[in-house]
Amino acid sequence: MKFFNLLQKELKELINAQMIMGFVLVMVLFFVLSSVMTDTISEAVKQEYNITISDQDDTEFTRNMLSELEKDGNHIRRIDTEGDDYAAFLKDNDLKGLVIIPKGFTESIESSDKPEIISIISMKSASMMSNLNTENSGTIEVLRKYISDSYSENLGISDDDIEFMEKPVTITEKTVVNDRWADVSASSVTGRIMLQSAILPIIIFILIIMTSQMLVNAIATEKIDKTLETLLSAPVSRTAIIGAKMLAAAIVAMLQAVVYTVGFSTLMAKSMFSVSGDMMSNMETMSDEVTNAMSEATGSLMSVSEGMTRLGLSLSIADYLLVGVQLFLTILICLSVSIMLGALVNDSKSSQTIMLPLMMAAMIPYFISLFADVNSMPMALRVLIYAIPFTHTFTAMPNLMFGHNGVFWFGIIYQLLFFLVCMFFALKLFNSDKILTVSLNFGQKSKLRKNQKQYTDE
Amino acid sequence: MEKVLEVKGLSKQYAKVLAADKVSFDISPGEIFALIGPNGAGKTTTIRMISTLLTPTDGDAIVAGYSIKKDPAKVRESITYLPDEAGAYKTMTGIGYLKFMAGLFTSDPKQMNEYIERAKSINGLGERLNDKIGSYSRGMIRKLLLSRAVMNRPKLAILDEPTSGLDVLNAIEIRKTIKRLAAEEKMSFLLSSHNMLEIEFVSDRVGIIAKGHLLVTGATAELKERYNAENLEEVFERVVKDNEIL
Numbered sequence: 001m002k003f004f005n006l007l008q009k010e011l012k013e014l015i016n017a018q019m020i021m022g023f024v025l026v027m028v029l030f031f032v033l034s035s036v037m038t039d040t041i042s043e044a045v046k047q048e049y050n051i052t053i054s055d056q057d058d059t060e061f062t063r064n065m066l067s068e069l070e071k072d073g074n075h076i077r078r079i080d081t082e083g084d085d086y087a088a089f090l091k092d093n094d095l096k097g098l099v100i101i102p103k104g105f106t107e108s109i110e111s112s113d114k115p116e117i118i119s120i121i122s123m124k125s126a127s128m129m130s131n132l133n134t135e136n137s138g139t140i141e142v143l144r145k146y147i148s149d150s151y152s153e154n155l156g157i158s159d160d161d162i163e164f165m166e167k168p169v170t171i172t173e174k175t176v177v178n179d180r181w182a183d184v185s186a187s188s189v190t191g192r193i194m195l196q197s198a199i200l201p202i203i204i205f206i207l208i209i210m211t212s213q214m215l216v217n218a219i220a221t222e223k224i225d226k227t228l229e230t231l232l233s234a235p236v237s238r239t240a241i242i243g244a245k246m247l248a249a250a251i252v253a254m255l256q257a258v259v260y261t262v263g264f265s266t267l268m269a270k271s272m273f274s275v276s277g278d279m280m281s282n283m284e285t286m287s288d289e290v291t292n293a294m295s296e297a298t299g300s301l302m303s304v305s306e307g308m309t310r311l312g313l314s315l316s317i318a319d320y321l322l323v324g325v326q327l328f329l330t331i332l333i334c335l336s337v338s339i340m341l342g343a344l345v346n347d348s349k350s351s352q353t354i355m356l357p358l359m360m361a362a363m364i365p366y367f368i369s370l371f372a373d374v375n376s377m378p379m380a381l382r383v384l385i386y387a388i389p390f391t392h393t394f395t396a397m398p399n400l401m402f403g404h405n406g407v408f409w410f411g412i413i414y415q416l417l418f419f420l421v422c423m424f425f426a427l428k429l430f431n432s433d434k435i436l437t438v439s440l441n442f443g444q445k446s447k448l449r450k451n452q453k454q455y456t457d458e
Numbered sequence: 459m460e461k462v463l464e465v466k467g468l469s470k471q472y473a474k475v476l477a478a479d480k481v482s483f484d485i486s487p488g489e490i491f492a493l494i495g496p497n498g499a500g501k502t503t504t505i506r507m508i509s510t511l512l513t514p515t516d517g518d519a520i521v522a523g524y525s526i527k528k529d530p531a532k533v534r535e536s537i538t539y540l541p542d543e544a545g546a547y548k549t550m551t552g553i554g555y556l557k558f559m560a561g562l563f564t565s566d567p568k569q570m571n572e573y574i575e576r577a578k579s580i581n582g583l584g585e586r587l588n589d590k591i592g593s594y595s596r597g598m599i600r601k602l603l604l605s606r607a608v609m610n611r612p613k614l615a616i617l618d619e620p621t622s623g624l625d626v627l628n629a630i631e632i633r634k635t636i637k638r639l640a641a642e643e644k645m646s647f648l649l650s651s652h653n654m655l656e657i658e659f660v661s662d663r664v665g666i667i668a669k670g671h672l673l674v675t676g677a678t679a680e681l682k683e684r685y686n687a688e689n690l691e692e693v694f695e696r697v698v699k700d701n702e703i704l
Contacts, residue, residue, distance in 0.1 A: 225548070
């Protein structure tokens with residue numbers, strides 16, 4: 001009953017307007033991000049066949065070639081240009097891209113020289129999405145086809161011959177994981193895993209930081225506002241007080257994890273779906289080759305999940321439960337470390353600084369898990385990185401996928417031991433005088449010594 | 459009559475400072491006892507040891523028959539403690555705070571209500587109890603905390619600097635409440651203050667403490683007579699001079 005009273009108070013303090021505002025902000029951020037992504041991609045996809053061409057050669061061949069382009073349902077805008085002031089061409093006509101058929105184009109074709117087509121793209125930033133301008137490449141692809149068709153007609157070569165020459169070998173890709181293999185390419189498996197597990201590390205990172213910050217603040221605020229002494233002198237055990245604080249932080253952390261996971265994955269799914277939807281609708285206006293290539297791509301993408309199951313890369317329910325257990329241990333570690341950190345805080349400034357070690361301990365494995373494989377690092381470095389308990393949380397899923405079960409179980413045991421040791425010291429600290437006397441003053445004199453000095457001076 | 463508090467040679471050694479050195483005194487039921495001395499004299503350390511917040515390095519104190527060393531949990535059931543410059547949870551309402559604190563002292567809803575009603579009548583905050591504590595003035599917070607400290611009629615209420623930082627009117631009101639509860643309800647109080655003139659009005663007996671040593675205890679009038687002094691401040695000056703402490 002008394003514990004419930006404490007828990008209720010802690011929960012009320014954590015679940016406040018600020019936190020709900022934070023939730024709403026994160027959701028809005030997800031929403032804006034996903035719609036920006038969707039818009040940029042669909043715009044890029046839609047623009048594909050809105051073509052601007054400057055036909056400097058202007059012969060019967062080029063005119064026929066362009067009208068062929070128009071037959072496919074593409075809208076062609078023709079402009080006149082002269083010289084090589086490419087920047088001015090784009091600026092004057094307010095264009096993002098332009099294809100120029102230069103003078104002497106037809107002549108080159110007739111003399112069987114390689115003709116030239118100039119493609120100009122305006123670059124405004126280095127961001128991946130903003131340069132997704134397939135306008136020119138699409139146009140050039142169609143022009144190339146037209147030209148090679150006209151060559152083959154002149155030389156009397158069939159389409160099949162061309163296809164054979166273009167692809168003289170069939171490459172069948174197989175991927176091997178441990179002792180299993182499947183008919184999928186390694187790159188498509190990597191792509192799929194990246195897509196699947198992009199969310200988890202972010203959630204883990206947010207959870208570690210949020211949980212720790214919550215508990216550090218909960219303890220630090222009690223110390224700063226001097227409510228802790230009142231609480232400790234009440235007829236409740238210190239273990240109950242700290243237990244209520246930990247449980248409340250854990251409950252709120254879990255709540256956050258659920259909200260973020262649901263929000264993140266639905267919005268990811270939404271943006272992925274709308275992009276592929278746009279692509280599908282655009283396919284109708286595209287030429288056959290493009291459509292074929294597209295469906296080929298989707299076809300192979302679909303077989304990736306099959307391939308992954310065959311490779312043993314799909315996680316079973318038991319695996320997900322294990323990842324869940326590890327996530328729980330991670331939160332417990334955060335909580336026990338936070339008790340100690342919170343106890344060191346005596347003013348609001350240091351409650352921010354004190355988070356630094358935890359931030360680093362979460363950040364290092366987070367970035368490493370994004371860019372590198374810890375298991376293939378040199379021994380010394382691997383030991384160092386696995387010594388950070390949170391590393392095991394970030395590597396849990398890939399370790400289970402690729403059958404590094406030994407490393408995974410070592411991680412669980414290590415985390416459990418780490419938690420027990422931290423909890424032991426946290427409880428010891430909280431049950432001793434130190435909870436009231438210890439402080440990190442960052443170079444300042446402790447209050448006690450200051451008072452003592454003042455007293456001696458008097 | 460059995461003492462509410464018996465302090466027997468209580469000492470606290472910090473890493474470099476001996477904050478309390480063999481402090482001994484006692485408090486009878488219905489008595490207001492005040493520890494007086496300058497900042498850093500060891501008042502708060504002594505009080506924190508009696509409140510079971512700090513463990514003494516030597517000596518013991520018996521609160522309502524229970525040792526602070528052997529039975530700290532029982533001691534906490536017999537006392538309430540109001541720390542120096544204490545705050546309350548800013549996001550709670552006054553009434554919410556009283557409910558929360560009452561819930562720590564009892565699990566019986568009927569008794570909890572009694573406590574809250576009593577606190578309400580003592581602090582006189584009325585409708586303002588429904589507002590967030592964050593909007594309270596210092597005087598209001600102090601009244602709220604004092605009413606909390608006495609709402610369950612503890613055997614001993616320990617108040618560290620109960621009026622520090624308050625304006626004269628608020629300070630007088632707090633002092634009156636303490637005096638009334640001791641006189642009418644036979645509650646015992648252990649106070650601390652560095653304001654010796656003020657404490658003269660409220661306490662029955664005082665203990666003068668400096669540099670961790672409790673130099674002398676006695677009734678205010680008796681001490682003034684013994685040291686031939688006008689007020690407690692002069693008593694303090696002479697006691698310190700006699701003991702060559704400063």
